[in-house]
Amino acid sequence: MSDTLDHIRNFAIIAHIDHGKSTLADRFLMHTGSIDARRFQDQMLDAMDLERERGITIKSHPVRMRHQMPDGREYQLNLIDTPGHVDFSYEVSRSLAACEGAILVIDASQGVQAQTVANVNLAMRQNLALVPVINKIDLPAANLDLCKTQLEDILAIPSEEMFAVSAKEDIGIKEVLHAVVERLPAPADPGMDELRALVFDSVYDVYRGVVTYIRVVSGSMGRGDSIRLFSTEESSEIKEVGVFTPEMSEVDCLRSGEVGYVITAIKDPSEIRIGDTITGTLKPCREALPGFQDVQPMVFSGIYPIDTRDYEGLKLSIAKLRLNDAAFVAQPESCIALGAGFRCGFLGLLHMEIVQERLQREYGMDIILTYPSVIYHVYMRSGKMIALDNPMHLPDPAEIDRIEEPFIRAQIISPTEYIGSIMNLIMVKRGECKTTENVDQQHVMMTADLPLHEIVLDFYDKLKTVTRGYGSMDYEPCGYRQGVLVKLEMLVNAEPVDAFASIVHRDLAAPRAKLLAQRLKDVIPPQMFKIAIQGAVGGQIVARENVRALRKNVTAKCYGGDITRKRKLLEKQKEGKKRMKQIGKVNIPQEAFVAVLKATD
Numbered sequence: 001m002s003d004t005l006d007h008i009r010n011f012a013i014i015a016h017i018d019h020g021k022s023t024l025a026d027r028f029l030m031h032t033g034s035i036d037a038r039r040f041q042d043q044m045l046d047a048m049d050l051e052r053e054r055g056i057t058i059k060s061h062p063v064r065m066r067h068q069m070p071d072g073r074e075y076q077l078n079l080i081d082t083p084g085h086v087d088f089s090y091e092v093s094r095s096l097a098a099c100e101g102a103i104l105v106i107d108a109s110q111g112v113q114a115q116t117v118a119n120v121n122l123a124m125r126q127n128l129a130l131v132p133v134i135n136k137i138d139l140p141a142a143n144l145d146l147c148k149t150q151l152e153d154i155l156a157i158p159s160e161e162m163f164a165v166s167a168k169e170d171i172g173i174k175e176v177l178h179a180v181v182e183r184l185p186a187p188a189d190p191g192m193d194e195l196r197a198l199v200f201d202s203v204y205d206v207y208r209g210v211v212t213y214i215r216v217v218s219g220s221m222g223r224g225d226s227i228r229l230f231s232t233e234e235s236s237e238i239k240e241v242g243v244f245t246p247e248m249s250e251v252d253c254l255r256s257g258e259v260g261y262v263i264t265a266i267k268d269p270s271e272i273r274i275g276d277t278i279t280g281t282l283k284p285c286r287e288a289l290p291g292f293q294d295v296q297p298m299v300f301s302g303i304y305p306i307d308t309r310d311y312e313g314l315k316l317s318i319a320k321l322r323l324n325d326a327a328f329v330a331q332p333e334s335c336i337a338l339g340a341g342f343r344c345g346f347l348g349l350l351h352m353e354i355v356q357e358r359l360q361r362e363y364g365m366d367i368i369l370t371y372p373s374v375i376y377h378v379y380m381r382s383g384k385m386i387a388l389d390n391p392m393h394l395p396d397p398a399e400i401d402r403i404e405e406p407f408i409r410a411q412i413i414s415p416t417e418y419i420g421s422i423m424n425l426i427m428v429k430r431g432e433c434k435t436t437e438n439v440d441q442q443h444v445m446m447t448a449d450l451p452l453h454e455i456v457l458d459f460y461d462k463l464k465t466v467t468r469g470y471g472s473m474d475y476e477p478c479g480y481r482q483g484v485l486v487k488l489e490m491l492v493n494a495e496p497v498d499a500f501a502s503i504v505h506r507d508l509a510a511p512r513a514k515l516l517a518q519r520l521k522d523v524i525p526p527q528m529f530k531i532a533i534q535g536a537v538g539g540q541i542v543a544r545e546n547v548r549a550l551r552k553n554v555t556a557k558c559y560g561g562d563i564t565r566k567r568k569l570l571e572k573q574k575e576g577k578k579r580m581k582q583i584g585k586v587n588i589p590q591e592a593f594v595a596v597l598k599a600t601d
Contacts, residue, residue, distance in 0.1 A: 098215035101184030187257030190218030297345025304341030
């Protein structure tokens with residue numbers, strides 16, 4: 001059955017993490033009869049076990065529903081579920097570009113959070129109509145009056161437009177579905193016949209190749225049509241088009257305004273980029289749909305197998321994982337201490353954790369991740385600029401003119417009583433507080449500039465700690481700034497260990513070196529000679545710890561006699577240890593790398 005543009009509504013659900021977005025989507029599926037009660041399970045649109053366990057959405061999941069209004073008219077509702085975490089903000093922006101409106105979900109017990117503000121700003125930039133929904137009204141801690149005030153003061157949305165619902169208790173869901181039809185606009189008439197379709201996601205299917213999620217803006221496409229990708233100019237023939245109900249269902253044709261999937265002869269996911277435009281080969285459009293950009297990794301880390309014999313297995317697992325995660329970048333590298341592995345790029349720390357967990361759980365890999373790093377701009381005295389993501393490759397300091405590090409602009413929303421603790425945390429992390437605004441009588445919104453390297457480690461955890469869980473944060477990149485940065489190396493028995501190298505601010509080099517040296521001292525087993533663990537910046541030692549030597553009682557066989565005999569044996573042992581120290585090698589156990597690299601400041 002084909003719908004006219006007037007009977008189509010394309011919308012997304014945007015919210016802060018854990019505000020009930022997936023539960024609301026479940027209720028929509030039940031109310032529209034898209035899934036029967038026998039097959040229903042919580043978080044229907046979250047396919048991964050990891051998504052269900054953590055209660056977060058990692059990948060976008062579209063679904064087509066049919067909703068009947070009280071007057072008997074039936075509408076096609078295309079819901080494009082979006083990830084909620086800041087790491088996936090580009091995916092959110094592309095999903096919103098495929099919609100005309102969005103449902104804004106706010107937790108009645110928590111109110112407006114930092115990512116709520118960021119996602120609303122994304123929606124407003126795309127000129128989307130919003131339906132505000134206050135969820136979890138059944139909770140004892142629900143505060144509807146506070147949510148109404150925040151809705152008007154922070155987001156400038158009239159409180160009378162909101163709907164009070166409980167997705168868990170199935171309260172007010174039908175009214176929200178009616179509001180989607182009544183308040184959100186239908187797709188605009190494109191006024192042209194040329195095919196233009198926005199790619200907002202893609203997944204890899206072992207049997208069918210790349211499945212591309214699209215929103216058709218103008219024209220139509222069906223099986224056998226020849227299409228072209230605008231950015232790469234690669235052409236291919238369509239093998240299948242279909243919609244999500246929520247399973248994949250093949251249809252004859254996808255027309256203007258509709259959301260669905262397309263399967264072509266393309267087998268490599270890296271050839272299809274999120275945000276790209278699909279057009280016809282015979283009659284291509286003249287310009288692409290706006291907003292396309294290549295997704296760039298922001299955090300880098302080395303992934304190594306704990307057992308070096310697992311390298312080939314890890315290589316295969318990473319290749320499979322990359323098929324369904326185009327933002328995950330991996331290149332082979334080797335390290336003296338850890339052997340062969342991969343240098344990997346991630347969108348952020350949550351993305352890194354997800355990749356690590358999937359490698360361990362889905363592919364059974366025992367892996368270790370090195371100290372996270374970001375991309376530094378190293379300006380040489382020769383005038384050349386190097387984009388550096390691995391501290392091991394930092395050139396000689398004598399050849400470097402300056403080093404610039406990436407900064408982010410963070411928005412932090414917290415109860416007013418924690419302002420002092422947050423400001424102190426920002427200062428410790430080398431940040432600068434720009435503005436502080438009262439959003440209501442109990443909450444404050446702070447804007448601060450911080451080095452990206454400082455927040456990828458443990459800033460979010462520490463923010464939750466100092467605000468007792470009530471603080472929330474969202475951030476976006478805001479360029480590069482020059483810093484007094486140095487390479488910190490850890491030496492074990494005068495040998496540098498590549499895996500522990502990092503680029504840090506000069507003022508933080510000594511405390512960081514001391515912390516690592518103490519941890520290494522605790523995990524490196526004693527040898528027959530004393531081991532020096534040192535932190536070095538350039539040629540200067542900034543921290544030192546010693547691993548005590550094992551002592552063999554060489555005088556145990558002496559039963560009395562002249563003292564000189566005992567002294568002779570002790571001197572002989574001392575000389576042997578000195579000689580051993582010169583030629584001895586320290587094997588750092590794998591547990592030491594796991595213990596030190598998993599620990600943060």
